[in-house]
Amino acid sequence: MTAYEEKKQSLVRCIKMLERSKIMDYNGHASIKIDKNQFLINIGNCQRSQLSVADICQVDFDGNVIEGNGNPPLEFHLHTGIYKARFDVGAVIHCHPKWSTVLSTAGIEYLPVYAQGSLLYPLPVLNSPDSINNVDMANKLTRILSDRPAALMKAHGVVTTGENIIDAFVLLNYLEENSERQYRAQLIGEPYSFSNEEMELYYKKLHNKRLFLRTWNHFSAKLDGTIINF
Numbered sequence: 001m002t003a004y005e006e007k008k009q010s011l012v013r014c015i016k017m018l019e020r021s022k023i024m025d026y027n028g029h030a031s032i033k034i035d036k037n038q039f040l041i042n043i044g045n046c047q048r049s050q051l052s053v054a055d056i057c058q059v060d061f062d063g064n065v066i067e068g069n070g071n072p073p074l075e076f077h078l079h080t081g082i083y084k085a086r087f088d089v090g091a092v093i094h095c096h097p098k099w100s101t102v103l104s105t106a107g108i109e110y111l112p113v114y115a116q117g118s119l120l121y122p123l124p125v126l127n128s129p130d131s132i133n134n135v136d137m138a139n140k141l142t143r144i145l146s147d148r149p150a151a152l153m154k155a156h157g158v159v160t161t162g163e164n165i166i167d168a169f170v171l172l173n174y175l176e177e178n179s180e181r182q183y184r185a186q187l188i189g190e191p192y193s194f195s196n197e198e199m200e201l202y203y204k205k206l207h208n209k210r211l212f213l214r215t216w217n218h219f220s221a222k223l224d225g226t227i228i229n230f
């Protein structure tokens with residue numbers, strides 16, 4: 001398999017795993033940058049649960065389809081905006097997961113209540129529920145995101161980024177898991193929020209390629225038994 005085909009396959013796997021975990025609904029999208037002004041992304045109207053490489057298109061930064069059987073989602077601007085602003089980013093995921101979106105809908109600040117979730121703290125919030133379907137909204141989002149790996153969009157969804165699709169996928173899982181734990185803890189008491197010292201320690205311990213690949217493999221094995229060896 002060529003590196004290009006491998007990227008398409010990993011995008012398909014990522015989206016199917018997120019759909020299976022109910023983190024992504026019928027509207028989410030994920031991309032992998034393949035050139036200085038092109039990326040791979042799922043077509044807008046595909047079935048996330050039944051995705052195949054035929055549902056992945058190659059587009060330029062203006063959303064023109066270079067190769068593929070359909071059009072990118074209207075929110076392709078979100079991906080273009082981030083790739084233009086952040087040269088360190090090689091993959092982007094956007095979707096509307098329940099628990100993290102509940103926090104931003106209620107105006108509750110994301111707190112580091114779970115070791116892996118602390119990797120995302122502080123988590124910026126875009127103060128608008130509007131879709132990122134034009135350049136202006138993409139600029140607003142990238143300004144809020146700044147150099148962070150992820151952001152919430154108020155009463156709308158989340159965006160996570162990474163050097164590669166594994167990083168963006170794993171951080172999205174950590175973010176959503178932390179949000180659910182925070183929500184549930186707030187129902188019964190005052191959630192314990194990690195100190196700066198604890199977060200520093202967990203960052204050193206948990207932010208590494210080997211553990212990220214282990215998390216990816218956990219979900220990948222559940223999907224169809226496939227794991228990547230390291």
Ligand SMILES: [Zn+2]
Pocket residue numbers: 075094095096131132156157
């Ligand atoms: Zn959206």
